[in-house]
Amino acid sequence: MTPDGLSAHIHERMLALADAGFAAGQRRFFQHEVDTYGVRTQHLNGLVREVYAEVKAWPLADRNALMKRLWETGKLESGTLACHVYRRFARQCTSCEFQLFERWLDRYVHNWAHTDGVASWLLAACIENVPELRFSLKPWTAAPNRWKRRASAVALLQEAKAGRHADYIFEIARLLLPDRDDMVEKGVGWLLKEAYPQRPLETHAFLLENRDLATRLTLRYAAEKMTPEHRQSLLASHR
Numbered sequence: 001m002t003p004d005g006l007s008a009h010i011h012e013r014m015l016a017l018a019d020a021g022f023a024a025g026q027r028r029f030f031q032h033e034v035d036t037y038g039v040r041t042q043h044l045n046g047l048v049r050e051v052y053a054e055v056k057a058w059p060l061a062d063r064n065a066l067m068k069r070l071w072e073t074g075k076l077e078s079g080t081l082a083c084h085v086y087r088r089f090a091r092q093c094t095s096c097e098f099q100l101f102e103r104w105l106d107r108y109v110h111n112w113a114h115t116d117g118v119a120s121w122l123l124a125a126c127i128e129n130v131p132e133l134r135f136s137l138k139p140w141t142a143a144p145n146r147w148k149r150r151a152s153a154v155a156l157l158q159e160a161k162a163g164r165h166a167d168y169i170f171e172i173a174r175l176l177l178p179d180r181d182d183m184v185e186k187g188v189g190w191l192l193k194e195a196y197p198q199r200p201l202e203t204h205a206f207l208l209e210n211r212d213l214a215t216r217l218t219l220r221y222a223a224e225k226m227t228p229e230h231r232q233s234l235l236a237s238h239r
Contacts, residue, residue, distance in 0.1 A: 014037040036076040044081065083121060093122060095130055105147060141176050157194050163198030188218055189220065192206075193224050
């Protein structure tokens with residue numbers, strides 16, 4: 001099957017699986033406009049398996065052509081499908097894929113779910129495979145695109161969970177802490193929450209030192225995995 005043919009097949013399958021009531025619930029959940037078929041998660045997961053089985057032996061150019069067509073639909077499920085399928089190629093993701101995923105952020109990503117799929121799975125895989133790619137994230141902290149700023153934090157989640165590159169994680173977090181976009185506040189809080197279990201003393205100390213830059217929302221997210229003592233000292237000290 002060609003990229004065009006599979007893209008058309010996916011569209012037909014999405015229409016067949018669409019649930020208008022579920023679509024309405026998705027739009028309420030996101031609290032901003034999303035273009036959705038209304039396909040439930042279990043059906044979307046089945047479609048991911050079906051598409052992966054078809055494309056796993058494709059040449060890279062054909063695979064990427066399909067992903068482009070999926071993103072161009074603007075549909076919530078199509079972007080999610082692209083992220084889920086490409087995640088299965090994580091070991092192959094290096095510098096070229098990092099540039100591809102950055103283009104997706106710039107051109108197609110308009111909600112937190114797609115941001116987190118691209119960043120926490122795909123960009124994170126690139127960084128795990130080529131650690132120097134993390135340095136590409138620093139300019140993103142000042143990007144006009146709110147989703148790219150969120151991605152600069154979320155792309156480091158796996159590094160944080162593994163206890164790697166703590167100094168750089170704190171550097172990115174420090175740049176993002178003054179950001180007053182709630183999607184960015186939650187993203188940096190999430191990053192620091194995941195850094196804490198492997199680096200509790202350093203993460204707590206970093207937050208205490210920089211608490212006046214952060215919002216209460218960010219600190220609440222960051223404190224979710226802390227000991228009661230650390231959580232109390234952090235939240236009680238915030239003005």
